[in-house]
Amino acid sequence: xxxxxxxxxxxxxxxxxxxxxxxxxxxxxxxxxxxxxxxxxxxxxxxxxxxxxxxxxxxxxxxxxxxxxxxxxxxxxxxxxxxxxxxxxxxxxxxxxxxxxxxxxxxxxxxxx
Amino acid sequence: xxxxxxxxxxxxxxxxxxxxxxxxxxxxxxxxxxxxxxxxxxxxxxxxxxxxxxxxxxxxxxxxxxxxxxxxxxxxxxxxxxxxxxxxxxxxxxxxxxxxxxxxxxxxxxxxxxx
Numbered sequence: 001x002x003x004x005x006x007x008x009x010x011x012x013x014x015x016x017x018x019x020x021x022x023x024x025x026x027x028x029x030x031x032x033x034x035x036x037x038x039x040x041x042x043x044x045x046x047x048x049x050x051x052x053x054x055x056x057x058x059x060x061x062x063x064x065x066x067x068x069x070x071x072x073x074x075x076x077x078x079x080x081x082x083x084x085x086x087x088x089x090x091x092x093x094x095x096x097x098x099x100x101x102x103x104x105x106x107x108x109x110x111x112x113x
Numbered sequence: 114x115x116x117x118x119x120x121x122x123x124x125x126x127x128x129x130x131x132x133x134x135x136x137x138x139x140x141x142x143x144x145x146x147x148x149x150x151x152x153x154x155x156x157x158x159x160x161x162x163x164x165x166x167x168x169x170x171x172x173x174x175x176x177x178x179x180x181x182x183x184x185x186x187x188x189x190x191x192x193x194x195x196x197x198x199x200x201x202x203x204x205x206x207x208x209x210x211x212x213x214x215x216x217x218x219x220x221x222x223x224x225x226x227x228x
Contacts, residue, residue: 009153034216043203043219044156089155093215101217103148103155 002027004092006104013080014112021107023090024072030092033066033073038106039086047088048075080111116140119204119220126191126198126227134189134223136204143209145187146217149173150201159202162187163209191225199227 003026013019025033031052036044050057050064050073057064061080066073077084090104117138126132136145144163148156158171162181176195181187187206191198201224205217 004155006155032215036219043221045219046216049216100158100161103157105153105155 002030002092002100002102004090004102004104006090006107008107009105010108010110012110012112015080015082017080019075019077019080019084019109019111021075021088021090021109022072023074023092023104024070025092025102026071027092028068028071032093033064034091034101035064035075036089036091036103037086038089044089077109080109082111082113085109085111117204117206117218117220119202119223121223122221124223124225126225128227129193131190131192132225134191134202134204134225136187136189136220137185138187138206138218138220139185140206140218141184142206142218143184144207144215145181146205146207147171147177147179147187147189148203148205150203150222156203159189198225200225 006023034049035047037047038044048059048062048064050066061078063076087106087108089106091101120135146161147159150156157173159177160168160179162168165181165184168179168181178190201222203222204220207215207217
């Protein structure tokens, strides 16, 4: 089945700097890659997603890139703010069915003011 | 934060006891999921259901059981057979379609502690 690896596990940046989180996946048939943000003690919430027919997608300060050949995708946050501090999870849809979502282990991002 | 709810928020259980976690959604979603979250790890799928009266095992189903008698409800029972049940449990729901782009909406979670 699908296996998703995520790096780094922790990331600390200064306010205003950029943050990049990378994920790789194993199943070349996967074609939907969402990113979830989980603030402390709260539920994960979708912040951006990308489909396999698109190489890059941007939403204000957040962007995601996808390289299907290399089977990796990345989350980019620019001009980071303290409220960006959270755990970020990448995910990929596996092949068993279109609801079988596999998550990375998460990245704890800390933005220092 | 409405739409999908879980109760209770915190749950304590003695070893050897079964306990049931509630998950309800009013989003009219056909699919529902249970995940387990441990510190430093991603979400691991326990069970999922795409339709009433049907459910499938995820990667870590041992020691857990579910039922799907109603579209809105997908309770999870943590049995005494689960060797390490202390964790944060998240329920989610999504539509079911032929498209593969189905966002999952999460509940607020239940933190289970075995004493």
